[in-house]
Amino acid sequence: MRFVRKKLVQLIFVLLAVTFLSFLMLNLLPGDTAVVVCGISCDEAGLQQTRTDLGLDKPIPVRYVEWLKNTATGDMGISARNKQPVSEAIRERMPVTIELLIYSQFIALVVAIPFALIAAQRAGGIFDRSSTTIAFGLLSVPSFVIALVFILVFAVNLGWFPAVGYVKFTDNPAENIHDLFLPALTLAVAEMAVYLRLFRTDLISTLQEDYITMAKAKGISSRRVLIRHAVRPSSFSLVTVAGLNFGRLIGGTLIVEVIFALNGLGRYLYDGISGRDYIPVQGAVLVVAVGYVLINFAVDMFYAVIDPRIRHARAIA
Amino acid sequence: MSRKVISGSAAGGVDTGKQLLSVVDLKTHFLTERGTVLAVDGVSLNLERGKTLGVVGESGSGKTILARSIMGLLPKRNVVREGHVYYEGTDIIGHSQNEMRSVWGSEMAMVFQDPMTSLNPVMKVGNQITESLVHHLSMDKSEAKATALALLQSVGIPEPQQRLGEYPHQLSGGMRQRVTIAIALACGPKILFADEPTTALDVTVQAQILNLLGRQQSERHMAMILVTHDLGVVAGRTDDIAVMYAGKIVEQAPTNVLFSKMKMPYTEALVSSIPKLDNPSHTVLEIIPGRPPDLVHPPKGCNFAPRCKYVQDKCLEEEPPLAQAETPGHFYRCWFPVGTPEGRDALGRNLAAAAATSTLGSTPASTTTTLTAAAAATKET
Numbered sequence: 001m002r003f004v005r006k007k008l009v010q011l012i013f014v015l016l017a018v019t020f021l022s023f024l025m026l027n028l029l030p031g032d033t034a035v036v037v038c039g040i041s042c043d044e045a046g047l048q049q050t051r052t053d054l055g056l057d058k059p060i061p062v063r064y065v066e067w068l069k070n071t072a073t074g075d076m077g078i079s080a081r082n083k084q085p086v087s088e089a090i091r092e093r094m095p096v097t098i099e100l101l102i103y104s105q106f107i108a109l110v111v112a113i114p115f116a117l118i119a120a121q122r123a124g125g126i127f128d129r130s131s132t133t134i135a136f137g138l139l140s141v142p143s144f145v146i147a148l149v150f151i152l153v154f155a156v157n158l159g160w161f162p163a164v165g166y167v168k169f170t171d172n173p174a175e176n177i178h179d180l181f182l183p184a185l186t187l188a189v190a191e192m193a194v195y196l197r198l199f200r201t202d203l204i205s206t207l208q209e210d211y212i213t214m215a216k217a218k219g220i221s222s223r224r225v226l227i228r229h230a231v232r233p234s235s236f237s238l239v240t241v242a243g244l245n246f247g248r249l250i251g252g253t254l255i256v257e258v259i260f261a262l263n264g265l266g267r268y269l270y271d272g273i274s275g276r277d278y279i280p281v282q283g284a285v286l287v288v289a290v291g292y293v294l295i296n297f298a299v300d301m302f303y304a305v306i307d308p309r310i311r312h313a314r315a316i317a
Numbered sequence: 318m319s320r321k322v323i324s325g326s327a328a329g330g331v332d333t334g335k336q337l338l339s340v341v342d343l344k345t346h347f348l349t350e351r352g353t354v355l356a357v358d359g360v361s362l363n364l365e366r367g368k369t370l371g372v373v374g375e376s377g378s379g380k381t382i383l384a385r386s387i388m389g390l391l392p393k394r395n396v397v398r399e400g401h402v403y404y405e406g407t408d409i410i411g412h413s414q415n416e417m418r419s420v421w422g423s424e425m426a427m428v429f430q431d432p433m434t435s436l437n438p439v440m441k442v443g444n445q446i447t448e449s450l451v452h453h454l455s456m457d458k459s460e461a462k463a464t465a466l467a468l469l470q471s472v473g474i475p476e477p478q479q480r481l482g483e484y485p486h487q488l489s490g491g492m493r494q495r496v497t498i499a500i501a502l503a504c505g506p507k508i509l510f511a512d513e514p515t516t517a518l519d520v521t522v523q524a525q526i527l528n529l530l531g532r533q534q535s536e537r538h539m540a541m542i543l544v545t546h547d548l549g550v551v552a553g554r555t556d557d558i559a560v561m562y563a564g565k566i567v568e569q570a571p572t573n574v575l576f577s578k579m580k581m582p583y584t585e586a587l588v589s590s591i592p593k594l595d596n597p598s599h600t601v602l603e604i605i606p607g608r609p610p611d612l613v614h615p616p617k618g619c620n621f622a623p624r625c626k627y628v629q630d631k632c633l634e635e636e637p638p639l640a641q642a643e644t645p646g647h648f649y650r651c652w653f654p655v656g657t658p659e660g661r662d663a664l665g666r667n668l669a670a671a672a673a674t675s676t677l678g679s680t681p682a683s684t685t686t687t688l689t690a691a692a693a694a695t696k697e698t
Binding site for chain 1: 422
């Protein structure tokens with residue numbers, strides 16, 4: 001399939017560009033890995049020795065190509081600070097990040113879609129106006145504030161959820177889902193508001209289409225008109241934005257990870273950057289970029305599922 | 318369902334009990350920020366079983382709104398809908414959406430103007446036909462599919478089996494309109510509203526679609542309201558014609574009477590704006606000057622007066638009532654009807670006055686001002 005091949009070529013180019021740029025920028029930042037590794041009491045000779053040990057004395061392009069070669073063979077290198085292999089660290093940290101991602105998007109969509117459906121049916125009505133206002137309110141509260149309020153209310157005062165930490169999914173799935181509810185909800189709140197607004201607006205404009213009046217004129221129930229006729233044509237923006245959010249959240253759940261003490265990919269990336277530990281950062285960036293491109297690919301495929309016109313146009317191309 | 322028979326004093330004093338559809342003084346007003354739009358302003362009409370009524374008017378005359386208002390398809394918000402719509406003797410104007418659902422599709426159905434937008438782009442043609450069959454006639458899936466196949470065949474779609482599984486974008490405009498007709502006919506409605514069914518189609522396809530509608534109508538003994546801006550479309554295909562202007566019916570008559578004995582200057586203007594084949598080449602078509610009035614602030618007097626060749630002072634002051642012509646079933650709203658001595662006098666006065674003003678050297682800005690000036694001039698004499 002030509003479409004898939006095109007996307008794969010695109011993926012390779014994106015990955016090369018992203019990893020090279022992140023490599024370059026990290027090295028242009030002030031600060032030195034050798035200083036971090038050698039410690040504050042290190043003298044000039046020690047620093048020089050550390051640099052040679054870590055291979056930091058070679059020029060940036062050479063180091064990039066070396067990293068690229070190793071990564072292509074499956075070796076993502078080791079952290080300069082704690083000598084942990086990057087691939088191992090990523091394997092440890094990926095599950096919680098991915099779970100948080102899916103969990104939060106699930107909550108956001110499950111809340112936003114029904115609300116949008118109800119709001120759009122009576123556009124301008126009381127439900128529509130109040131849900132829109134509340135959504136705006138939630139959207140304008142920063143996530144760390146929401147996280148802290150949730151911890152205070154649901155963890156400290158009510159004691160329903162743990163304030164920090166979680167049980168691993170593989171150990172006890174039910175416990176795990178329960179423990180991760182607050183961080184997932186924190187991430188979901190802002191997304192929820194965006195999805196609600198977006199889907200509601202698209203639904204309202206779809207409901208003014210002729211084919212909706214036509215469906216109504218068939219005498220079928222208004223629920224069927226809404227679900228069978230209006231939802232699919234209205235979901236393009238929702239799918240696009242949800243896809244972008246999925247990609248963005250792969251490495252972007254830092255604040256929530258820090259507040260809820262979750263060892264995720266965001267935290268790993270942050271630690272790597274602040275320690276000028278560029279090999280772990282490269283590894284994490286690679287994962288984020290691959291994830292982003294794959295999700296975009298999935299979104300593109302999903303368009304074709306929603307709309308037969310896209311499907312056919314692609315089949316012809 | 319209780320069948321309420323009303324005392325027959327609707328348009329023309331016809332006993333509405335016998336009618337399949339009887340609309341009495343229907344008003345449909347839109348509440349907008351600019352003010353209230355009088356889209357349909359007191360329309361009365363009757364439709365017998367198996368008959369065809371043509372509703373003709375310019376864009377913005379309220380004919381589409383009239384059709385949707387009769388069917389109750391307009392949104393509830395900011396819409397005022399008053400009057401009576403008797404369907405088989407029952408007034409359906411107060412029906413809730415739920416009650417209307419048993420009418421929509423199975424009693425009344427509609428074919429929309431543009432088949433490019435009236436079919437759901439993401440649903441298979443087959444499902445769009447079968448869903449009302451399943452809903453109204455409680456058919457199971459295979460029955461509904463077989464019926465849909467038969468419907469597609471009857472509206473003249475080649476390879477109907479294959480079409481059932483296709484999406485609207487895979488069909489041409491004419492084919493799509495055939496599909497919407499199949500959808501409308503699916504549950505055997507007694508009235509079909511065809512809202513400009515051929516306007517969006519190629520000329521070569523228009524006649525096919527109109528013939529199809531006519532054939533289906535007579536086969537099913539179904540009544541039809543054919544809404545169009547094109548007098549040519551309704552000429553040979555309707556029993557009666559109602560001419561709409563600015564939300565009102567300004568003339569209504571059996572089709573042959575309307576064309577031969579029209580009373581309303583607006584009808585005359587519409588007829589003379591149709592190109593005729595026996596005219597020599599490069600004949601300049603007559604146009605109707607000006608535009609339809611603003612329906613938020615309709616003019617005092619007759620709505621058509623500012624554009625009318627026959628306009629007199631009285632027309633600008635007093636609204637003409639619906640008057641009965643010599644032929645039964647022929648009604649019109651005009652003070653100086655076409656083909657009457659009054660009308661001829663009015664036209665003659667206006668033409669003379671216009672000639673006089675133009676020889677005096679004034680350059681008229683528009684026909685409207687000339688005519689108004691002419692009317693003013695006649696008053697002084």
